[in-house]
Amino acid sequence: MGCIMKQGGGLYSRVRVGAILLAAGQGSRMGGVPKALIELQGVPLINRQLIALSGAGVDEVVVVTGYHHDLVEPLVEQFPVRIARNLNPETGQASSVRLGLEALGANFDAVIMALCDQPLINAVDIAQLIAAFKKRKSGEIILPMVDGNRGNPIVIGRIALDQMLESGTNMVCRKFMDQHPEMVELFHSDNEHFTMDVDSLEDLEKFEEKTGWHLQLPNLSDKAKQRLANTEPAYMALQRLVCK
Template sequence: MGCLLKQGGGLYARLRIGAVLLAAGEGRRMGGVAKPLIRLQGVPLIKRQLIALSGAGVDEVVVVTGFERDAVEAQVQDFPVTLAHNANYEQGQQGSVRTGLSALRGNFDAVFVLLVDQPLISADDLTELIAAFKKKPAGHVVVPVVNGQRGNPVLMDAEVLAKVLASEANLGCRQLLDKQPELVHVHETSNTRFVTDLDTLEDVAKLTQRTGWKLELPTREPSA
């Protein structure tokens, strides 16, 4: 993915950053809503994430599709991303993580794993995590934590990427971090955007009330 703005500089060398954007889920807790297609202030969530990634200077992005594949892929046609389809998306997020990481083509100092249903994530938030990754004293994965609540996205180095890809089928990124906490650098922050997501219709209503912004659910169309 081409960069609109390069982060870095100062005392720290610029990192080469990849990203996997998970956009495959069925939105079961919303009654089958394709969350990448939810529009916030008229812009689909998947486009908001890609704009944030570009603004943060990310070098390559893989978008993992699954549910409503054609409609989701149509939204990213104008972005220079790699598409990776998880045909088994019904089996959960861990397969999408592995599908996305496997599709990265470059060598990276760090790789983001992002959820498409975090509507408020911006380039500044991603840059905050990149800065935390550069400065961390130990660990291999930067995980934002807000008032004790673990958030997303996470930013991992090549060692953890390899561990995830080499893990058994039932071991996804989150489970790996739970079982090996020594890999984790906790980034304590008051930034609530890292813990704001849209899992249910109630979450949509709460965000609308909190921000005053307009959120529109997509019209359900048959998958190909």
């Protein structure tokens, strides 16, 4: 353990933290629009996540893209992150998680598994989870809990990460936690940032009703808009909803 009187190490040992930001989804419940591109106060949700991770002192970030990679990747090029493109995103989130872990490498004590559809997550929230991981009494995974509901992001320690990679290609974080409850330490909080997400058209309305903030569609090219409209008819419903 570090010592506050020795080399400025603080009360807890330095932990090298990486992050995987999942942005490979099709956005089928969101009218075919990638949730990463939806904007809050003019800032795409994926950029808000990257700003939060950077502000919390995360050492390295891998962004996993897949569906809509041509729309998502240009948004993150301004950030010092690595991009891992899932060439088979239809195989599900487990393949994106594995790809992200492999791209990030093993030189980390803990990895934050972050999602693009949580508009209110900020640097303070991420820092709280990292602090909880450092202070944990047992286990290898920090899972935020708000009013009895699971939240995100989660923090996964090295031992759990290695076991996840050894568990097969279909292993996802929730399944692993359910199978290994002894490795999970709950971080109880009243912070609804951890449980507030926008996964569907209905969630956009609920978010605005609860927060008063309006989420809007990204400023896409006409070609991109037409592609989304042709492949996912619900895109037009989303456009009417957020532009009302």
